[in-house]
Amino acid sequence: xxxxxxxxxxxxxxxxxxxxxxxxxxxxxxxxxxxxxxxxxxxxxxxxxxxxxxxxxxxxxxxxxxxxxxxxxxxxxxxxxxxxxxxxxxxxxxxxxxxxxxxxxxxxxxxxxxxxxxxxxxxxxxxxxxxxxxxxxxxxxxxxxxxxxxxxxxxxxxxxxxxx
Amino acid sequence: xxxxxxxxxxxxxxxxxxxxxxxxxxxxxxxxxxxxxxxxxxxxxxxxxxxxxxxxxxxxxxxxxxxxxxxxxxxxxxxxxxxxxxxxxxxxxxxxxxxxxxxxxxxxxxxxxxxxxxxxxxxxxxxxxxxxxxxxxxxxxxxxxxxxxxxxxxxxxxxxxxxxxxxxxxxxxxxxxxxxxxxxxxxxxxxxxxxxxxxxxxxxxxxxxxxxxxxxxxxxxxxxxxxxxxxxxxxxxxxxxxxxxxxxxxxxxxxxxxxxxxxxxxxxxxxxxxxxxxxxxxxxxxxx
Numbered sequence: 523x524x525x526x527x528x529x530x531x532x533x534x535x536x537x538x539x540x541x542x543x544x545x546x547x548x549x550x551x552x553x554x555x556x557x558x559x560x561x562x563x564x565x566x567x568x569x570x571x572x573x574x575x576x577x578x579x580x581x582x583x584x585x586x587x588x589x590x591x592x593x594x595x596x597x598x599x600x601x602x603x604x605x606x607x608x609x610x611x612x613x614x615x616x617x618x619x620x621x622x623x624x625x626x627x628x629x630x631x632x633x634x635x636x637x638x639x640x641x642x643x644x645x646x647x648x649x650x651x652x653x654x655x656x657x658x659x660x661x662x663x664x665x666x667x668x669x670x671x672x673x674x675x676x677x678x679x680x681x682x683x684x685x686x
Numbered sequence: 687x688x689x690x691x692x693x694x695x696x697x698x699x700x701x702x703x704x705x706x707x708x709x710x711x712x713x714x715x716x717x718x719x720x721x722x723x724x725x726x727x728x729x730x731x732x733x734x735x736x737x738x739x740x741x742x743x744x745x746x747x748x749x750x751x752x753x754x755x756x757x758x759x760x761x762x763x764x765x766x767x768x769x770x771x772x773x774x775x776x777x778x779x780x781x782x783x784x785x786x787x788x789x790x791x792x793x794x795x796x797x798x799x800x801x802x803x804x805x806x807x808x809x810x811x812x813x814x815x816x817x818x819x820x821x822x823x824x825x826x827x828x829x830x831x832x833x834x835x836x837x838x839x840x841x842x843x844x845x846x847x848x849x850x851x852x853x854x855x856x857x858x859x860x861x862x863x864x865x866x867x868x869x870x871x872x873x874x875x876x877x878x879x880x881x882x883x884x885x886x887x888x889x890x891x892x893x894x895x896x897x898x899x900x901x902x903x904x905x906x907x908x909x910x911x912x913x914x915x916x917x918x919x920x921x922x923x924x925x926x927x928x929x930x931x932x933x934x935x936x937x938x939x940x941x942x943x944x945x946x947x948x949x950x951x952x953x954x955x956x957x958x959x960x961x962x963x964x965x966x967x968x969x970x971x972x973x974x
Binding site for chain 1: 701756757759760761762763764765767798
């Protein structure tokens with residue numbers, strides 16, 4: 523009976539590990555999708571409405587559920603410059619990978635510093651780069667997501683067989 | 687009776703200063719000051735009663751001025767570029783910040799400013815009742831006479847004009863203010879930062895010539911008010927508004943009324959000075 527319980531525990535743990543790895547990949551995709559939406563809205567707020575950055579970020583944080591942007595908006599409203607605000611926002615999130623973290627930090631350096639036209643181009647560039655990362659993250663999820671899940675389940679089974 | 691109304695201007699100014707400078711100035715210092723000046727390579731100066739008093743230990747750096755500009759802009763240069771092109775920035779509370787630095791121009795047109803080297807925070811006053819005495823001069827059988835307030839900079843034209851708006855609005859006149867620099871009414875979050883009366887409409891950050899036409903055609907004002915009239919185009923727009931049946935009140939930089947006497951638009955000329963502090967009325971001349 524005890525052996526059976528142990529086997530179930532090992533199997534469940536291994537499967538959950540597989541699911542956790544897959545979920546991590548999915549969260550990256552979800553975060554990048556949210557960021558794409560947020561930066562598209564930011565483009566509109568800057569180019570068409572010329573809303574100041576802090577107010578624009580606050581509005582966008584209310585409109586779409588993107589925790590990173592909510593953090594960014596909160597830091598800006600406390601008077602932090604965009605660079606520091608973005609640094610604290612990405613530090614508070616574990617959903618993003620290293621490339622997009624670097625991309626966001628780089629993007630924040632130029633946010634708010636120039637005229638409307640240049641800002642529009644800058645945000646467009648960020649959107650294009652985020653789209654590339656989003657595509658990459660989706661490909662990785664497709665390729666490795668099922669692999670992680672299956673590996674978790676099969677690995678669990680193998681362990682159970684070996685242990686029994 | 688003149689009564690100084692507290693504003694949030696000092697707090698807004700302190701919010702924008704870098705920490706080192708903020709530590710060297712108190713909010714109460716700013717309450718009774720006219721200007722706060724930052725110049726690169728010079729100490730921070732407070733202007734009170736026309737006299738400059740050095741405030742800071744050590745010199746203000748170019749970096750500190752740049753940091754202050756970005757704070758005033760709320761890190762959003764694109765949102766205030768039109769103001770920068772005109773050489774100023776506005777803070778909530780009606781604080782006008784004059785900018786000195788490198789001007790990027792294409793011919794005679796200013797495209798941008800950068801490498802800021804000096805800032806001049808003009809601290810606004812709300813002197814409730816300072817225009818009481820003036821009212822009898824500009825009202826005649828239920829109509830407001832076309833009036834111009836004349837003085838050199840820093841003599842209280844805007845303060846007097848603001849109180850005049852409040853008084854006329856309080857008497858039921860439909861007043862429209864073309865507030866090109868957001869200085870007269872200091873609207874923030876949709877609410878005027880000063881008491882400008884209940885019958886006052888404000889066109890914020892609107893160029894005067896366009897604003898005058900817009901106001902006359904869409905807001906049907908009885909009294910049209912602008913601050914700091916400059917150039918023939920703006921004067922022509924005022925004349926047109928007056929010919930449409932609106933009374934006009936404005937301010938002009940100058941040391942006396944002589945330069946303006948040829949303009950048939952104005953009926954009352956008010957000359958201001960600093961004889962007993964800013965806003966002292968030196969002369970009220972009514973055209974016969």
